[in-house]
Amino acid sequence: MELGEDYIYNGLALEALLRKPFVDYTFPKARSLSFKFDFTREPEHSSDDVTTPPDIEAHIHAFVRHIKQIAPMLQRVFMMSTRRVGGRTHLPSQQFNSLVAQICQYLGDIEFSIFCRPIHVEPSLSAVCRLAHFDGEGGSIESMVQLARHNALTLQYLDLNLLGGEDITGLIKNTDGSYVQYPCLHTLKLQTMPFMDLSRRPVFPGAVPFPCLRFLMLVLTSPIGDDTPFRGNGATLEHLDLYLTLDIAMELRRNKVFTPISHPRLQYVRLGWNPGTSELKPAIDHACMQFGLSIGPDAAMREFTMPLTATGIGSLTTMLDDHKRIQVLELQNSPMHILDVIALLNTLPLLSHLHTEASMIDPLPDSIAKHELPAYVIANYPPMGKRFRCWRISYSSNFNYQITVRWALLLALICPILDYVAVSDSSRELFMAHMKEMIASNGFRQHATQLRRLLFGGWSNHIPNVKTVLAKMDAKAIKN
Secondary structure, three states: OOOOHHHHHHOHHHHHHOOOOHHHOOOOOOOEEEEEEEOOOOOOOOOOOOOOHHHHHHHHHHHHHHHHHHOOOOOEEEEEEEOOOOOOOOOOHHHHHHHHHHHHHHHOOOEEEEEEEEEOOOHHHHHOOEEEEEEEEEOOHHHHHHHHHHOOOOOOEEEEEOOOHHHHHHHHEOOOOOEOOOOOOOEEEEEOOOOOOHHHOOOOOOOOOOOOOOEEEEEOOOOOOOOHHHOOOOOOOOEEEEEOOHHHHHHHHHOOOOOOOOOOOOOEEEEEOOOOOOOOHHHHHHHHHHHHHHOOOOOOOOEEEEOOOOOOHHHHHHHHOOOOOOOEEEEEEEEEOHHHHHHHHHHOOOOOEEEEEEOOOOOOOOOOOHHHHHHHHHHHOOOOOOOOOEEEEEOOOOOOHHHHHHHHHHHHHHOOOOOEEEOOHHHHHHHHHHHHHHHOOOOOHHHHHHHHHHHOOOHHHHOOOHHHHHHHHHHHHHHO
């Protein structure tokens, strides 16, 4: 059954649970309980609603006691929220905190996971609440940082939006100046303001606050001016999502954070770029390349994303040469032609998914007639990319359907399982029309049976994206 949180506060939730058929339900083996606070609906109040704070406390108390009776073995409680544009901007802070406190008081040693945005969570809850997962936004940042710090020994998942260096200092330093350590934290996501003053970021010499991280995401820029987030977790880090700047790249290099043997479990690397910085894209390209070169061949990298623009294919393949296990490669804003893709396939034998832009430079010899190109490619390029299934192409203003379709078909002739070339939804219909026409043309017609698989490739089966990967990592983090 689904009930709005206001039904808990006004007593209607308990009334519903005491009616047939729910009154007969018990859950003796239940280990977890989830609350979902719905921001898409307004609280229901009648004109004669005179529920007072003492009444609310009594209703919460009675509701929690009943939950204890029907599910006596609970160990975990999840609190989540949904939200839509135009919905409420906050959950009632006093009632929410009272509900959390009473659950902790009456249900025993409960592990809490709070994923409510926005919500104001009182730091006082840390005295009664064993917090494992916390994703908070919209309340006092100082209060949320304090709550996280007070739960440092049990916290496993933390996602916060920070305004400046003072906030991150409160997360890493106690009031007496000693450093905090989060020994159970495996997922850390920190987002900062896009125009944060990089010169005022704090540093924490000798601090090792996150020794067991598996997932690290620093959005827009790192709120810390040194390598603190990377200390002590080289043996555990699996997923890195980092908005790279030159100073961060230099800091990581200066402190030798990434060495040939430092991160053996690193599988997913996503490098982003903060458009709020004054750094030019070529400088970011250089930083990305240097970062990629610093990750040693012992890393188990399977997916790699970076925002390249003008880097030559030679430099790129040199950088990737140590990472033969890459299966998914996303090169944002990187125009590539067919010979670039072939070079990548020769460098990365396990590559299955590639995401680039399409270059408008056609590198194939002008002396060869278009209908002779299939025979030319088959004769000059041996079969390759035995695991290559999808080439995802970002649409740009100068996108050339004819050239890109031709490259896709030529690649399919030498890549035995390539069955999907993905473009944006808005241009897909026109792209497929060009493909059908070209498959029926002279030169490609004799390979029509082989090439028709490109017309029926499955979008959902072959297009991984960053959001999907993050969602999977979140689900894994919560489960663990």
